Amino acid sequence: MKLKLIVPATNYNLTYRKKALTPPLGMATIAALTPPEIDISIIDENITIVDFKEEVDLVGITALTSTARRAYEIADTFRARGVTVILGGIHASMQPDEASQHADAVVIGEAEGIWVRVIEDYKANRLNKVYRQRKRPSLHNLPIPRRDLFTEGAYFVKNTISATRGCPYSCSFCSVTPFFGHTYRCRPVEEILREVDTLNNKQPIFFVDDNIAGNHKFAKELFSALIPYKIKWFGQASVTIAKDDELLELAAASGCTGLLIGFESISQASLATVGKKINVVTEYQDVIRKIHSKKIVIHGFFIVGLDEDTEEVFMHTVRFAQKMRLESAGFAYPTPLPGTAFYESLDKDGRIITRDWSRYADEIVFEPKLMSREALHRGHMWASQEFFRLPSIWKRIGITHRNLAWLWAINLGWRTHYKKRFDK
Numbered sequence: 001m002k003l004k005l006i007v008p009a010t011n012y013n014l015t016y017r018k019k020a021l022t023p024p025l026g027m028a029t030i031a032a033l034t035p036p037e038i039d040i041s042i043i044d045e046n047i048t049i050v051d052f053k054e055e056v057d058l059v060g061i062t063a064l065t066s067t068a069r070r071a072y073e074i075a076d077t078f079r080a081r082g083v084t085v086i087l088g089g090i091h092a093s094m095q096p097d098e099a100s101q102h103a104d105a106v107v108i109g110e111a112e113g114i115w116v117r118v119i120e121d122y123k124a125n126r127l128n129k130v131y132r133q134r135k136r137p138s139l140h141n142l143p144i145p146r147r148d149l150f151t152e153g154a155y156f157v158k159n160t161i162s163a164t165r166g167c168p169y170s171c172s173f174c175s176v177t178p179f180f181g182h183t184y185r186c187r188p189v190e191e192i193l194r195e196v197d198t199l200n201n202k203q204p205i206f207f208v209d210d211n212i213a214g215n216h217k218f219a220k221e222l223f224s225a226l227i228p229y230k231i232k233w234f235g236q237a238s239v240t241i242a243k244d245d246e247l248l249e250l251a252a253a254s255g256c257t258g259l260l261i262g263f264e265s266i267s268q269a270s271l272a273t274v275g276k277k278i279n280v281v282t283e284y285q286d287v288i289r290k291i292h293s294k295k296i297v298i299h300g301f302f303i304v305g306l307d308e309d310t311e312e313v314f315m316h317t318v319r320f321a322q323k324m325r326l327e328s329a330g331f332a333y334p335t336p337l338p339g340t341a342f343y344e345s346l347d348k349d350g351r352i353i354t355r356d357w358s359r360y361a362d363e364i365v366f367e368p369k370l371m372s373r374e375a376l377h378r379g380h381m382w383a384s385q386e387f388f389r390l391p392s393i394w395k396r397i398g399i400t401h402r403n404l405a406w407l408w409a410i411n412l413g414w415r416t417h418y419k420k421r422f423d424k
Contacts (some may be wrong), residue, residue, distance in 0.1 A: 002055065
């Protein structure tokens with residue numbers, strides 16, 4: 001039996017890149033859950049082309065909302081050849097009726113506890129239309145992801161690992177909680193360490209968790225255990241990591257090099273509208289200074305165009321990020337993802353302008369409250385380019401930063417990316 005696992009790309013019709021940022025760890029995990037006698041391949045459309053003529057028995061496709069349309073195209077093409085197709089991932093879990101129109105079966109929720117049964121039912125020719133995760137699976141005794149199935153040399157960040165699932169918070173714009181539930185589950189530290197042992201420790205490790213420090217007790221245990229490994233790692237965390245001095249100290253001692261921090265907004269009113277109660281704007285400067293004092297680089301996430309935002313938000317946000325010398329930052333407009341409270345609110349008010357999911361990757365698909373869509377587009381374009389102008393990079397990083405070479409490389413890379421995107 002031959003199984004092909006496919007990760008659709010948003011810009012599949014563009015020239016294929018030679019490299020992508022990170023490998024599809026979720027698909028490697030599903031491959032590890034698959035019985036060993038099955039011949040498996042992983043196709044990441046971000047770096048390669050799907051061969052629709054290849055002989056295959058079963059195709060599994062995962063999709064985000066922004067890749068859903070392409071996922072359906074791939075599924076329909078294979079099904080037209082008589083190949084059985086399984087759809088899963090966040091979008092299919094939030095829109096199972098829609099996904100069912102393009103698949104022989106839809107997996108709702110996480111794969112553990114379901115995937116093996118899907119394979120068994122396929123073999124027995126009794127495949128159900130829908131497989132739903134009834135309870136959150138345990139994260140104990142997870143198999144090591146099949147990283148051997150990744151294309152060699154295709155990813156800038158080779159070492160990715162997951163230590164937790166979920167987030168303790170419930171921001172209205174985020175699909176993490178609708179998918180994983182109002183839970184924050186942690187893997188046994190000893191099992192994480194066993195997986196770390198399988199990685200190339202000469203390369204930095206990226207913890208793909210939505211919030212690596214969502215449980216301070218667990219995070220302290222993990223960071224303490226990582227210290228002897230003498231690795232370099234980076235991950236995503238909330239501002240709370242800087243409010244616990246011991247936790248931040250352990251993060252630095254364990255090799256934390258950089259953190260992606262969700263500041264979201266520098267307006268307390270905007271934070272309140274999206275339920276980000278844990279963030280307090282007046283504490284941001286202290287948070288940033290504390291993290292920087294441990295020689296940890298910060299990539300700040302900001303959302304512009306929330307319901308309390310006026311057109312002044314772009315200038316204020318960029319100037320704040322520059323003043324605090326954030327080494328990198330992203331300025332995004334909100335996207336109403338199905339299943340989120342933000343989506344439901346905009347849908348109720350009739351402010352969503354399209355359900356063409358292919359437009360959800362890089363277009364504004366809702367009507368903002370206090371500005372026009374055109375103003376939000378202009379402001380987002382200006383913020384993204386202004387932050388990565390050469391004078392801005394120089395003022396934020398200069399020539400004395402301890403991570404000088406790769407920080408300049410990252411900033412120049414983003415500068416080129418936004419120039420190409422907005423100069424079209």
